[in-house]
Amino acid sequence: MPIQVLMPALSPTMEKGNLAKWLKKEGETIKSGDVIAEIETDKATMEVEATDEGTLGKILIPEGTADVAVNTPIATILADGESAADLAKAPAPAKQEKAAESAPPAAAKSEAPQPKAAPAPQAVAEPDPEVPAGTEMVTQTIREALRDAMAEEMRRDPDVFVMGEEVAEYQGAYKVTQGLLQEFGPKRVIDTPITEHGFAGVGVGAAMTGLKPIVEFMTFNFAMQAIDQIINSAAKTLYMSGGQMGCSIVFRGPNGAAARVAAQHSQDYSAWYSNVPGLKVVAPFSAADYKGLLKAAIRDPNPVIFLENEVLYGHTGEVPKLDDFIIPIGKARIARAGSHVTIISWSNGMTYALKAADELAKDGIEAEVIDLRTLRPMDTETIINSVKKTGRAVTVEEGWAQSGVGAEIAARIMENAFDYLDAPVARVSGKDVPMPYAANLEKLALPSAAEVVEAAKAVCYR
Amino acid sequence: MAAPKKAAASTPQDKTDGGSPPEFTREQELKALRDMLLIRRFEEKAGQLYGMGAIGGFCHLYIGQEAVVVGMQMALKQGDQVITGYRDHGHMLATGMDANGVMAELTGRRGGYSKGKGGSMHMFSKEKHFYGGHGIVGAQVSLGTGLAFANHYRGNDNVSVTYFGDGAANQGQVYESFNMAELWKLPVIYVIENNRYAMGTAVSRASAQQDFSKRGVSFNIPGKQVDGMDVRAVKAAGDEAVAWCRAGKGPFILEMQTYRYRGHSMSDPAKYRTREEVEKVRHDQDPIEQVRNRLLAAKVSEADLKAIDAEVRDIVNASADFAQHDPEPDAAELWTDVYR
Numbered sequence A: 001m002p003i004q005v006l007m008p009a010l011s012p013t014m015e016k017g018n019l020a021k022w023l024k025k026e027g028e029t030i031k032s033g034d035v036i037a038e039i040e041t042d043k044a045t046m047e048v049e050a051t052d053e054g055t056l057g058k059i060l061i062p063e064g065t066a067d068v069a070v071n072t073p074i075a076t077i078l079a080d081g082e083s084a085a086d087l088a089k090a091p092a093p094a095k096q097e098k099a100a101e102s103a104p105p106a107a108a109k110s111e112a113p114q115p116k117a118a119p120a121p122q123a124v125a126e127p128d129p130e131v132p133a134g135t136e137m138v139t140q141t142i143r144e145a146l147r148d149a150m151a152e153e154m155r156r157d158p159d160v161f162v163m164g165e166e167v168a169e170y171q172g173a174y175k176v177t178q179g180l181l182q183e184f185g186p187k188r189v190i191d192t193p194i195t196e197h198g199f200a201g202v203g204v205g206a207a208m209t210g211l212k213p214i215v216e217f218m219t220f221n222f223a224m225q226a227i228d229q230i231i232n233s234a235a236k237t238l239y240m241s242g243g244q245m246g247c248s249i250v251f252r253g254p255n256g257a258a259a260r261v262a263a264q265h266s267q268d269y270s271a272w273y274s275n276v277p278g279l280k281v282v283a284p285f286s287a288a289d290y291k292g293l294l295k296a297a298i299r300d301p302n303p304v305i306f307l308e309n310e311v312l313y314g315h316t317g318e319v320p321k322l323d324d325f326i327i328p329i330g331k332a333r334i335a336r337a338g339s340h341v342t343i344i345s346w347s348n349g350m351t352y353a354l355k356a357a358d359e360l361a362k363d364g365i366e367a368e369v370i371d372l373r374t375l376r377p378m379d380t381e382t383i384i385n386s387v388k389k390t391g392r393a394v395t396v397e398e399g400w401a402q403s404g405v406g407a408e409i410a411a412r413i414m415e416n417a418f419d420y421l422d423a424p425v426a427r428v429s430g431k432d433v434p435m436p437y438a439a440n441l442e443k444l445a446l447p448s449a450a451e452v453v454e455a456a457k458a459v460c461y462r
Numbered sequence B: 001m002a003a004p005k006k007a008a009a010s011t012p013q014d015k016t017d018g019g020s021p022p023e024f025t026r027e028q029e030l031k032a033l034r035d036m037l038l039i040r041r042f043e044e045k046a047g048q049l050y051g052m053g054a055i056g057g058f059c060h061l062y063i064g065q066e067a068v069v070v071g072m073q074m075a076l077k078q079g080d081q082v083i084t085g086y087r088d089h090g091h092m093l094a095t096g097m098d099a100n101g102v103m104a105e106l107t108g109r110r111g112g113y114s115k116g117k118g119g120s121m122h123m124f125s126k127e128k129h130f131y132g133g134h135g136i137v138g139a140q141v142s143l144g145t146g147l148a149f150a151n152h153y154r155g156n157d158n159v160s161v162t163y164f165g166d167g168a169a170n171q172g173q174v175y176e177s178f179n180m181a182e183l184w185k186l187p188v189i190y191v192i193e194n195n196r197y198a199m200g201t202a203v204s205r206a207s208a209q210q211d212f213s214k215r216g217v218s219f220n221i222p223g224k225q226v227d228g229m230d231v232r233a234v235k236a237a238g239d240e241a242v243a244w245c246r247a248g249k250g251p252f253i254l255e256m257q258t259y260r261y262r263g264h265s266m267s268d269p270a271k272y273r274t275r276e277e278v279e280k281v282r283h284d285q286d287p288i289e290q291v292r293n294r295l296l297a298a299k300v301s302e303a304d305l306k307a308i309d310a311e312v313r314d315i316v317n318a319s320a321d322f323a324q325h326d327p328e329p330d331a332a333e334l335w336t337d338v339y340r
């Protein structure tokens, strides 16, 4: 019976791709391992290898087709002795077998029980003071916003350079440094060996002389190899030298949970770095903030930990078209105004927070959502002003609760706005376990919009 | 920082004392063929299941490198430990771990070796002395040295076979481990699987010393370059290293010159090498074809070889079937195994 070739998923987050090119024609013989087609995702162009032998029977999706969903049949392969006449017999596409139990597919998709078409959360109460009224906006992915921020700063200051694993020739493991090697050359866009502790130290040493390195960690999980240099050398030198010698350096890369990569590759380090005096810690959510804050981080005379999020890289947003768009480090943003409860989050935690605010609005609860953007120094004032207004607060983070950023926020609210509170501060966080691989467990381990809704209702006694 | 050099196009060659490695008996050839085929077919199936969305996250296939683990395993005895990184499916199958349990871990089901909690990169088997399955490049080198430390401490004659890649060989803890291993004469074989690339970085772009067998020189650790595409050469080198370790002489380094046919992981566009380069290794040096051709030349019948193919395919198909029908872990498993 003819075999159907399905549109493959080539990364954990891929849902669809473009069928760029067929490399085999109908009627051509195919061996297992032959490259039969090229497909494009937002990250890269990839080759589809045949896993079966035979002849290419029929091409079902012509080249040049955009947005082909994963698992769509794209061609049929005829086994030895089969002819085109057998094509009609091709089986229905092999649907992914579902587990005999638990996690129905629907549950795996929607965070909150609401239709996908719901309008994106808006209601930004206070326009960013950094953006003059009438500024032209460009739509960009976060990946592009980061790349532009680095490119602009490298054009401006010859002391800025980028180093890390696969940042140059490969164009970045997550394609964030795309095009930088081509523009700035190998002296300023430097591929390192896999030696995090070593190159972090090299970066700090170079920064002590006044160079301004951007050190990319392929992910922050691997920065644990380098954390001694980050804390003992980068964070403490200014102090230890009595102010003589500091280091202006940015450590950046994806942080937090990615999809299905298990315990050693899925961890949120927000709380870890935010514990350390001498470091600044930035963790933006929107594309504009990614750009404006990365530029600020590169110019900052201190070591800055810039926490990105892999899940967000492909998300688009409006970025102001300004020659020099800088967002100051240390300022939170009111992402949505409200008067009943304050929800405080940052980075991808904002996804849950904003969805929850939409849900709560349906029940007549107007949540004020604060995007912290910077974790250290923390914008306590914005939090406290909001809590004085609402009397209730919920923190949302992907990391663990114990000694987490939410715990710190709760303590500050208690210290500064105790008399204004109508309920104890609630924390929504990642569960107190290493990240499991299984799809159903991973989903349970992460916070969800539903948990935020529940916590917000609880503090509102609803 | 200098202008990046192009990937060295040298081909793996036999450096084991020159000449060709000792012949295998027919039984050894058949076993090597079967074990390598099992890994190859298993990995092809895993790639397919990934494409269907049944496997998520990172999935690093071992296709092309089969002779390394299969040859090394033939040099080991009961109780010898194995540890490696995230490209680990082949190592597990070679130690005799059950294909169903490995595949079900890849799909995140309760019958997987880690009950679905570890995934492709994190599996372990106490019974088979397989110590993982590690996601942080280089970390297994110190751990593997610790396994050897335990053998030394207990006074048994087991060895620890510690696998890592050409890229991992640049991590600092590798050299910290080398020093301790030689200082304390620990029975550890460092098997460096030089498949010429660490993700998209060719060895020549990341390594000042590209002869990995010499990476232990300043610690006085002996090393050898081995044709990792020829299972006989691997076995012979493994025998020598094992004998050295069991005799209490300390660690040994084997650089296995090998090649991965597939991308680094499933989402690797593989722009750093040409299709021709991959094709050439596949055509000229495929570890499985080498054995198959020798067997055919020795008049083993096509039918006998087909029977091995069929046996292997059955195991792999059964594992895929199991891995797709086995239930996901119970939700309560989220909270277990954090402490004991």
Ligand SMILES: Cc1ncc(C[n+]2csc(CCOP(=O)(O)OP(=O)(O)O)c2C)c(N)n1
Pocket (backbone or CB within 6 Å): A165, A194, A196, A218, A222, A225, B087, B135, B136, B137, B138, B164, B165, B166, B167, B168, B169, B193, B195, B197, B198, B199, B264
């Ligand atoms: C400490 C650390 N840094 C980076 C990574 C990301 N990473 C995973 S595999 C890999 C390449 C390793 O190459 P090599 O050691 O040659 O092994 P191969 O993949 O070729 O088997 C990198 C950079 C990681 N997992 N851990």
Ligand SMILES: [Mg+2]
Pocket (backbone or CB within 6 Å): B165, B166, B167, B193, B194, B195, B196, B197, B198, B199
């Ligand atoms: Mg390698």
